[in-house]
Amino acid sequence: MxxxxxxxxxxxxxxxxxxxxxxxxxxxxxxxxxxxxxxxxxxxxxxxxxxxxxxxxxxxxxxxxxTTQPLYNNQNEFLGAFDKEVKELKLNYALENLKEEEETITAMLDEDITLIENIDENGGVHELIMVGQGEGTDIVLSMGMLIGMTNPDLNQEEVGQVLKDLRLFDEDYQYQKNETTVEKNTIRYNLKYDQSAGVIFSVSKVN
Known part of the structure; x- marks a missing residue:
């Protein structure tokens, strides 16, 4: 068994x-x-x-x-992108007369163009705002520089297309009454005109 x-x-x-x-x-x-x-x-x-x-x-x-992601994680990262783009485009721009406040950093690109950085409590740059009252050429160059900075993979032709999409070269477009927005590779570009401030061009991250 x-x-x-x-x-x-x-x-x-x-x-x-x-x-x-x-x-x-x-x-x-x-x-x-x-x-x-x-x-x-x-x-x-x-x-x-x-x-x-x-x-x-x-x-x-x-x-x-x-949660909106910052354009740049800190000021040093932003300055690195700025210096690189200025050098590549062979521009004479420099961030002068920096004025730091709790939520913004303001600088002058030249006597007629102001660049404002909106920052968070951790120092991340969430929005860039360019305010220009100078000649048209300087404003176009500044806008192109900001587009190239925030979208480094774009070539010059593609940067120019973003400017066209913003209707910057459309003489019949009435900026006094309208504003335009273009999104490219998770970056949002907005262009409008204020009678007292001038041309206002802002750059921010798309959620």
Missing amino acids: QPETNLKRRTPIFQKAWFMWFCLIIFPPIGIVLLWRQGRFTKVIRTVVTLIATAYFVFPIMAVMT
């Missing part, structure tokens, strides 16, 4: 409670599936756990998606 052998069937890992809770914390979508498959609790409890796990998973993603 052969001895009896007691063979215990091993429980698959996906049926174990600890693995379900592990997944609910690490990757809630899988944990929710296991929660309902294992059926360890009442339907009410499973529903409550599902809602909590869903919120835990979704809210951080939504927070990241709704």
Whole structure:
């Protein structure tokens, strides 16, 4: 007579409670599936756990998606991009008479063109605003420089196309009454005219 052998069937890992809770914390979508498959609790409890796990998973993603990313992470990064673009375009622009305040840094490109940086509490540059009252050539060059800085992968022809899309060269376009916006590679460019301030060109990141 052969001895009896007691063979215990091993429980698959996906049926174990600890693995379900592990997944609910690490990757809630899988944990929710296991929660309902294992059926360890009442339907009410499973529903409550599902809602909590869903919120835990979704809210951080939504927070990241709704947070506007900076154009530059800090002032040094911005200055590096500025110096590089000025050198490549062989312009004589320099950031002079810097005035730093809590949320802005203001500088003069020349006597008629002002550049304003809107910064956050961590020093990230979220928006660049150029205000110009000078000759048309200087304003076009400044705008082209800002487009090239914030979209370094564009060639000169593509930078020129952005300027055209902003209707900068459209003599019939009435800037006193309208403004134009162009988005290129996650960067938003806005152009408008104010009678007292002059041409206002802003650059910011698209969410």
